[in-house]
Each structure stands twice: as C-alpha cells, then as structure tokens.
Amino acid sequence: MILSDRRKRITIKDVAQAAGVSTQTVSRVMNKFSYVSGETRQRVEEVVAQLGYHPSTLARSLSQQRSYTLGIVTFDLKYIGPSRTLNGIADKADELGYMLLMKELDNFDTNKIDDVIDSLLARQVDGILWAVPEIGDNHAWVEERMEKIPVPVLFIAMQPRSGISSVATDNFQGGVMAVQHLLDCGRKKIGHISGPLGWWEADERKRGWLETLNAAGLEALDQHCVEGNWSSIRGEQAFIQLLESYPGLDAVFVANDQMALSVLREAFRRGINVPEQLAVVGFDNIPESAYFYPSLTTISQDLPLIGGQAVQNMVEMIQARQGDQPAIAQSIFIQPTLVVRESSKRV
C-alpha cells in the first residue's frame, strides 16, 4: 500500500495522472455506467486500489446538488422513545444509502427552528425529518415556513395536516384499545393518568380513554384523570392524587410505561392488589415492562418501524422531486397493539 503524507487527500486528479487518463474517465469508472474500455477500466481500478482512492462525497454533493444525506431533528434523546425512533431511522437510512446529519432541539424558540433548518440546508441535505413532539402550538410555524423550504420535510409524531407528510402512531386508537380491554375485563371505574396535556400524543391517548368510556355509557369526570409528565416521579404523585379523587377506582390507564411502573410500586406499598383490586394498562411497551411486578399490560407502539417508514417515505419524496414528479404528501398512522400481561387479568 502506497501512502504519501497522510494529511494529503488522494484526489481524482492523482488517480487520473497515475493512470494516464483524464479525470472524467476516472469519474466514469467510479460511477460504473457510460463507456469505458475494459482495458482502461482495469488500469484505473488498479490505480484506485493502489492509491487507496476514495472519492469525496462532499465535492460530489456540491457538483450534483445532492448529498444523499438526510437532516434529522430530534428532541431530548435521553428518553428512550426518541432514540428508538432514531434507531429505526438509522437502520433504514443505511439500507437506502443515506447518511444522517443530526441536530438535537431543546426548546422551541422560533429563531432556533429557523437556525436549525438553515444549518441543515447549508449542508445540502436532501430532505428533513422532524422528529420533535408536537406540544401546544410548537408546530405552528409549519404551515407558513414549509413552502420556503426547498427540500421535502416529513414530520414524525405530528398531528396530521393536509398537504404535509407525517408518520405517527395512532395514539387515540391506542387509548381506545387500552380502555376497551379494561372494560372487557369487567372494570367499570377506570381512571387515567395522562401525559402532559398540550402534547398531542398525550391529548390523543386521553381522548381515547374519554370517548371509549362515553361510548360504553360510563362517566369520565374531570377528577377521574390526573395529569402526569411522563416521568416516574410524577407518575407516583399523580397516582396518589387519583386514589383520592376517584374513590372505588378499579382500573387505571396510564399514558406511558414509566409512570405505570410507579403506579405498580405505589399500589404494592399500599397493599392494593394488582390486578385483583386494580387493573393497570400502560403505553409504549418498553422492554422492561414485561419484568415489572406484576408484569405490565401495555399498548405497544413500534417506534423503530415508524422511523423506518419515515425514511422510506422521505426517500420516495426525494426521488419524486428528482424526477420532477409532484411529491404527494401523505399522513400515515401506524396502529399500536395491545400486549396483555399480568397487571390486567380478568376478574
């Protein structure tokens, strides 16, 4: 292996010179197709191997106006949800030959949003995946800003909006499934510990709870629901509060597994038997939930699948735009599934 000064990058020119051909010919060899004689091809390939030449994707991106890179904007990776989504995104991107340029967002200052988008565009990403939870009106910029962005944008876990692509779990349906399951188990007094209200996903899960109870002719009063914030610690407080505000409670639908864990623990401490006296259903199906005591019935959402689906759609949009076809925006809902475990046995 011949290696000159390792600081010096080996360029297409070096290869061209060493092989005694033009750079264009080297480019043709590297990119397969188009006419190159077998003899020339072989000679160039030998030189490429010998010099250890690797083309600069950067230069190629500039000249082709295409980077094979996706911008991905996430929020708070310290939680398991976003990173499982990212996992799916990374796998699928790899499969389809894209790299990921990542940016983590930690607040919703509008300037910050513009900066993030601009910094991605400045690096010539072919598309942007926005994987930031929808909270309050923090997606309000979308409608207005959208058409000024020269590449396709796809939103993950955003409330469907017409004309804008998105992929999300059907949280409402998840809530319905959870509560319907509890009803099927013969429960009548079903409380709810919600996520932080204003988060679209939390609101949807709560709506599933509420509408399913109503449909069954049961009452869902304000005091039957306590607001949490996804964390175990708030889950504990919320549960304690719920026990007071909903006497006779015989089941709880908890908006995520982490809070459900606290419910199980606090119930145990107080001698409330789960599931006999209290059935519990969570949401997310984190791997540990099968090992809670008792094991947790939960609504499973396939976050890696959502991430993968998002990338798939994005790449299709990019290709459509490449071919100057109209990219059709679509909102995709992925259905969650119910996983029944010990915490909700039929009585």
Place this chain on the structure above:
Amino acid sequence: MILSDRRKRITIKDVAQAAGVSTQTVSRVMNKFSYVSGETRQRVEEVVAQLGYHPSTLARSLSQQRSYTLGIVTFDLKYIGPSRTLNGIADKADELGYMLLMKELDNFDTNKIDDVIDSLLARQVDGILWAVPEIGDNHAWVEERMEKIPVPVLFIAMQPRSGISSVATDNFQGGVMAVQHLLDCGRKKIGHISGPLGWWEADERKRGWLETLNAAGLEALDQHCVEGNWSSIRGEQAFIQLLESYPGLDAVFVANDQMALSVLREAFRRGINVPEQLAVVGFDNIPESAYFYPSLTTISQDLPLIGGQAVQNMVEMIQARQGDQPAIAQSIFIQPTLVVRESSKRV
C-alpha cells in the same frame, strides 16, 4: 421577503451582484474580520437579509477542507445507554458549533468498519467519535488502522490504549464500590450476575467484584457468578441459576439495572425479602431504578457527561491539529458514584 423560484439556491454571486460588489467582499462581510468599510458592510447586509441568503456550508467545507462536522459511530441505539451518551454528544457538539454525521454499526465485519470510516471521511468530517462497545477483539483494528486515518479519532467506552484517545467510565472502580458497599452492609456471601463476558465493560465490573472480595479475604468462586447479557430476560434466568449454585447467598451485584429489575421481581415471587434476606446493587442508575420495588441501589455512570467530555476532547484535538501542534492522546476515566436506595439497607 423576495423569493424567486424556491428551487434555486441564492448564492454569494447573487448577493454580490445585487450589492454591486465582488463575491470576495460578500465573503468578508459574512465572515466578519478583515477590512470592509461600514458603508459597504451595511449595504451587503441589507441585500443578504432581503434575499434571505444563507452561505453553503458544503461549499465552504470543500474550500476550507474543514467541515465543522463530527462523524459519530454508534451501536444499537435501541438501548438506553448509547442514546444517553449520544445525548451528551449532541448537546456539547451544538454548544461548540459542530454538527453530527451519524452512522450506526450493527456488526463487526472488518470491511464494514472500513466502509464506515471511509464514508465519513468522504464527507470531510473533522474528527470521528467511535462509540461502539469493546467486545472481544472487535477493536483489534485500531492499532493498525489508526495512523492511516487523516483526522483525530476518539473512542468511547474502550479499554485505554497508549497513544489513543478515549473516554470511559471506570467500570472496575464501579464494581469495587458496589461490592465494598455490600461488605459495609455486613454481607458476606456476595454473588454476581455479570454482563456478557468478553465485553470489556462487563469484564471490568466483574473484576471489581472479584478483587474486592479477595481483598476482603472472601472467596469468589466460579459458581458465585453467572453470566447475563444485559437483558431483563437473561437476568431472570441468571438469578434463578445463581440461587442454585450459591446457597446462602445474601447479596448480589448485578452488572446493570435492567437485569437487576428481574432479580427484584424474581426474589419477590419467591418470597425472598429484599434487602433483609438479599441485598441487591445494580449498575447504570437508569431513571426508573428509583421506582423499582424496592428502589434499587446502583452505581451511577454519567453517560451524557462522557459524551460531552468526548466531544470536548475531540474539538481540542482538532484545534491542535489545525495549529499544527502535536495532539496529545489521552485516556480519560470518569468515576461512577454509588447511589444507595432501599435494596441494600444495612442489616
């Protein structure tokens, strides 16, 4: 806001023309320093704002041979550990003005490693952060390949090697702290459920267990340790096995919190009282561990800090190289801390 065809990028030339100056002058305005008259600067800035010009970082990277982008290679983001590290990396990178080009590795095929590195280099990253756990000899390539890589490389959670930069938790010390704590609680028969042996981190934690017992004059026999694989399910099996192979067991040091969760559950099922009959100490301090029943004593490792530290060092290495100073490789050990909770009360 004047917007022409949104597909057409506004370049430095457009600005130069509109402002009646050369591109070089625009470049000078955009990059502050260097001489520009106040009048010209203002005129250019107005045009920039009016046209909504954003420089192409891509083009800049090519011409400066510097991208302000770090390549980051991770492994299996679906686990919480890697993503917490990534969280710290992302925050610090943002703070220091770098973006992240991410690649997820899912196996250790040597070709794959070369491909990953080459694909990052092709995109002109200024440095590479290798955040893949060290398993068996999957880092064997390091010594040989290292000097051919033209940018600094830093390894996370790798066994220190001279001449190579790395940042890692002191897993051995963590093991020592866990076992010492159990000894301090008056335990004598301390078993261990390890991570998958061959993983450096698992081996270190086990070594901490073993050496601490030996130092205390206690025996640590083969049958006092069962190998797990970090997962809750294996944790359960390992614990059951350990109960058989180590009669009289009065404490367990479990190599991660997820497996410890299973231990707590299985102990409860069998009527083994924690901590009275059995003290349990985990490792990681995942947020949920405070809400296990009973709450889990554990060794806390600050993964975001490690990620941040890694970025910090990396940027220093990049700057040193920029200034043609010799970048000094250093291996940093971060000390974990003991968090005492209910699962290990003194008897």
Place this chain on the structure above:
DNA sequence: TGATATTATGTTATCGATAACATGTTAGCG
C-alpha cells in the same frame, strides 16, 4: 514630502468532483 502602513476592494486560482459538449475511433450496413 516621500516612504510605509493601513484600509478597502477586486481578480484569479483552488477545493474535488460531475455535467455538458467536443472529438476521434471503430464497427456495421446498405
């Protein structure tokens, strides 16, 4: 007052590739 430094700006080359166009050779066919 002329020499030198400072300020302000423009011109040309360069980063590493590909696109578009040009040209030359060979092969096939009527």
Place this chain on the structure above:
DNA sequence: CGCTAACATGTTATCGATAACATAATATCA
C-alpha cells in the same frame, strides 16, 4: 466504399464558497 451509430476519451464549465495575490486609496510618520 462511404455514412452513420456506437463506443471511448478528452476539454471546458460549473457547483458555491475561500485563499492568495494584486491593486488602489488613504493615513501616518520620519
């Protein structure tokens, strides 16, 4: 045998910026 199509390769322009160098106008100083 001459014309066209297919093949093979080279030349020049371009992507969007910055580096290096050049030039001109002031300002400063001995």
